[in-house]
Amino acid sequence: MTASARRGPYFCGIDAAMDVVAGKWKSLILWELHHHGTRRFAELRRGLPGVSEKMLVQHLREMEEDGLVHREVYREVPPKVEYSLTEHGVSLNAALAPLGAWGIERMGRIGAEKVSVVS
Amino acid sequence: MTASARRGPYFCGIDAAMDVVAGKWKSLILWELHHHGTRRFAELRRGLPGVSEKMLVQHLREMEEDGLVHREVYREVPPKVEYSLTEHGVSLNAALAPLGAWGIERMGRIGAEKVSVVS
DNA sequence: TCAGGTACTCACCTGAAAGTAAGTACTCCT
DNA sequence: AGGAGTACTTACTTTCAGGTGAGTACCTGA
Numbered sequence: 649m650t651a652s653a654r655r656g657p658y659f660c661g662i663d664a665a666m667d668v669v670a671g672k673w674k675s676l677i678l679w680e681l682h683h684h685g686t687r688r689f690a691e692l693r694r695g696l697p698g699v700s701e702k703m704l705v706q707h708l709r710e711m712e713e714d715g716l717v718h719r720e721v722y723r724e725v726p727p728k729v730e731y732s733l734t735e736h737g738v739s740l741n742a743a744l745a746p747l748g749a750w751g752i753e754r755m756g757r758i759g760a761e762k763v764s765v766v767s
Numbered sequence: 768m769t770a771s772a773r774r775g776p777y778f779c780g781i782d783a784a785m786d787v788v789a790g791k792w793k794s795l796i797l798w799e800l801h802h803h804g805t806r807r808f809a810e811l812r813r814g815l816p817g818v819s820e821k822m823l824v825q826h827l828r829e830m831e832e833d834g835l836v837h838r839e840v841y842r843e844v845p846p847k848v849e850y851s852l853t854e855h856g857v858s859l860n861a862a863l864a865p866l867g868a869w870g871i872e873r874m875g876r877i878g879a880e881k882v883s884v885v886s
Numbered sequence: 887t888c889a890g891g892t893a894c895t896c897a898c899c900t901g902a903a904a905g906t907a908a909g910t911a912c913t914c915c916t
Numbered sequence: 917a918g919g920a921g922t923a924c925t926t927a928c929t930t931t932c933a934g935g936t937g938a939g940t941a942c943c944t945g946a
Binding site: 655656657658659660661662663664665666668669670675676679715736739740742743744745746747748749750751752753754755757758760761762763 | 774775776777778779780781782783784785787788789794795798834855858859861862863864865866867868869870871872873874876877879880881882
């Protein structure tokens with residue numbers, strides 16, 4: 649599982665970007681980190697209602713591998729790990745913004761509910 | 768399978784947009800229709816090397832259901848069906864453009880191969 | 887006459903993604 | 917003393933997207 653980096657070959661840029669964002673929680677993690685700057689593991693877990701610890705770790709590791717998030721470990725007595733976006737993560741988030749706007753418009757169109765996430 | 772429209776609830780706009788784009792070939796179908804304007808079923812199949820007929824039909828049906836593509840059936844002797852983007856499909860494609868640009872940059876960064884698709 | 891093209895549908899199968907639940911080692915708070 | 921919090925790991929199970937291969941009904945060109 650440590651192997652298998654997402655490395656194409658790809659049909660196009662969207663394909664390459666989707667490969668990195670694919671995963672039930674990845675775009676939400678991106679959003680969460682973008683909004684809060686830096687978050688600890690348990691903060692992310694609480695910010696993403698329904699995520700399992702296994703999936704959160706797995707997605708974070710993959711995103712780290714893909715150069716989207718930075719993982720800072722503090723060797724302290726109660727363990728402390730802080731996650732933040734790298735510059736690639738930040739630019740990916742910016743690239744996702746128009747898609748987010750389109751999605752919000754669509755939610756209005758179809759009258760979709762929103763999961764309330766208190767930030 | 769005819770039921771189960773993609774209708775949330777969603778965490779955010781990206782979530783709502785991803786729901787509609789999720790699927791191995793959907794973004795490629797969007798791209799293909801955007802570039803050629805109107806395409807017949809078999810043209811799309813040939814334009815997406817590796818896609819199975821089952822998946823192509825399934826994705827096209829879902830995208831029609833989601834209001835992204837328009838399906839025009841000509842009741843002729845050799846069957847003829849033309850697919851094209853609706854205005855929502857066009858705007859989704861526009862919203863995906865920055866993501867595509869990011870992906871191309873990423874492909875350059877990691878040195879990913881590109882599947883050659885002769886248009 | 888028969889392969890090949892049109893646009894599909896149907897049934898079955900597989901592999902990967904995600905869920906569930908438990909364990910770890912250590913500390914703080916009550 | 918015991919429960920909760922820190923950040924995970926590991927093993928097992930379930931779910932489902934996608935792949936495979938066949939069938940359909942009709943027509944055209946060699």
